[in-house]
Amino acid sequence: MTGPRRRRAFLAVLAVLMVLLASCAQIPRSGPVGKSKDEGAGNPNAPVFFPAAPRAGSSPETVIEDFYMAGSGYEDDYPVARQYLTQAQSVTWKPDKRAIVFREAQVVKSAGENEYLYELDVAYSVDADGVATQFPPGTKETIPLTLEQVEGQWRISKVPDGTAIPEETFKVIYGAFPIYFYDPTFTYAVPDYRWFIKKNTVKSMTSAVLAGPAPYLRGAVVSAFPSGMKLARESVPVVSGSAQVDLSAKELFDASAEDRQRMQNQLALTFRDQPDVINVQLRADQDLVRVEDNGTVLPPVVDKSVPARQIAVSNGDLVRYENNRMTPLPDMQPVSGLGPHSPAESPVSQTAAFLNGDKTTLYAIEPGQPARQLTTRSTLTGPSFSPHDWVWTAGPGANGAAEVVAFKPTGVAPGMAIPNVTLTPAWLSGRTVKDFRVSREGTRALVISQANGKSTVQITGIVRNADGVPKDLTAPITLVSSGSVDQGVWVNSSTVAVMSGSASGTVVPELLSLESGEPQQLAPWDGLTSLSAGNGSEQIYGQSEDGVFQRVGNGWELQLKGPTEPAFPG
Incomplete structure (x- = not known):
């Protein structure tokens, strides 16, 4: 897609941009603790895109371009983008595996029948854990796609997992958020910046902390969470300001009191800029696990300062x-x-x-x-x-x-x-x-x-x-x-x-x-x-x-x- 055409498409997407109400996300105030369906906090004012559905008679090139533009519609697991795929591909496509952020893009026909390439000038690549890699202008990547006709309309039958979105859209949808680890002495907090969709960041942050530090920090920092510890359910609800982190019970109960204190401190630091999170609760099988503060674990130093001299x-x-x-x-x-x-x-x-x-x-x-x-x-x-x-x-x-x-x-x-x-x-x-x-x-x-x-x-x-x-x-x-x-x-x-x-x-x-x-x-x-x-x-x-x-x-x-x-x- 040429620069002007890409910009026109982006402006068309912006024309249907809807912003959530400025009030805080509705939090359930009754019912059993841990049964909230709230997916966890983020920015309640995060923008929501409503991309265009497939248009009848679109060419293969247009279908590919519109499919990737529909990658901005992330809510409810990318329902509009899946409409551009065949039924089989729609079931297997995993959009969260990777986000490729491009400056410019164009569709090119390749040698095979109904096969195309989406050629990108890549600005960033963001993996499933939010780890971003920057690229200078002129960095190229191609995405291979195969199309077929379904009831007379072109649909994508083969595409790699992940999305590709314009840089302008990326900056609106995604934000950089620090998750925290420790230096090996547990004295200092070390930020590990990840890029997440702004809407529901608490769950994403928690999963990233449990998965461990970014590759460039592995071996240099430590986590209070042992390897193998998982979320017991696929959400981190925030109830009355408390982020309820439900963890695999065995690893949590096997941990020492000091380790549980460090876990809570690590998550509290990670969530500290989330507007609707006041504190952190550790849970096992949805039951609250009390964290005893016996004074032996000091909170880590954040953003260590240097003397004035x-x-x-x-x-x-x-x-x-x-x-x-x-x-x-x-x-x-x-x-x-x-x-x-x-x-x-x-x-x-x-x-x-x-x-x-x-x-x-x-x-x-x-x-x-x-x-x-x-x-x-x-x-x-x-x-x-x-x-x-x-x-x-x-x-x-x-x-x-x-x-x-x-x-x-x-x-x-x-x-x-x-x-x-x-x-x-x-x-x-x-x-x-x-x-x-x-x-x-x-x-x-x-x-x-x-x-x-x-x-x-x-x-x-x-x-x-x-x-x-x-x-x-x-x-x-x-x-x-x-x-x-x-x-x-x-x-x-x-x-x-x-x-x-x-x-x-x-x-x-x-x-x-x-x-x-x-x-x-x-x-x-x-x-x-x-x-x-x-x-x-x-x-x-x-x-x-x-x-x-x-x-x-x-x-x-x-x-x-x-x-x-x-x-x-x-």
């Missing part, structure tokens, strides 16, 4: 930059002879790290001790600390392959070996790592790499042994940026700021979010060479030869001239 370089030495003034680092020996660059500070101790002048050697320093050399390579990324006091960097190994290395220098006596780990993930093969930044809760890392002149922004999970020692990086997800980038920082638990630094050109930083596929461009500024970020998008700092600037509204405001390469702890 920054570490920076001034007059060739490390300094603290806070409240728009500089002070010496407490009890730190001078390192000006090493030409420090790209400084970093631990969020949990006073350990600092930095690169030397040509950015080939990584050093760590603690109060009262001289700097210690950790590694030397032909080039290194700026150091980044996790809350476990491991400091990370990346650079080529002896054979030139990309390696990610981590050291734990804190508390190691002078002359003693510093624990370290070298990781060589296969997905970095042939790539040059430009930046590596650990997330605030320590379970993920932002990785910016380049190959053949093209940069890629990815989020990977950090897998650790039982003793907390890093052992692997998961296959990552990719965030789509508008252009080439070579550095980035975490802004909060779901957003990173990235840019390509330039001392002489105009730089346009961007915000990339796990909850949105659209990069958000910040105000352009000349000569930005480094970025730092505190707690949220209003605490983003950029540095140029004119000084340190803070993002204010839709612009940049000079803070202080003197410090360079400021960085918040982490």
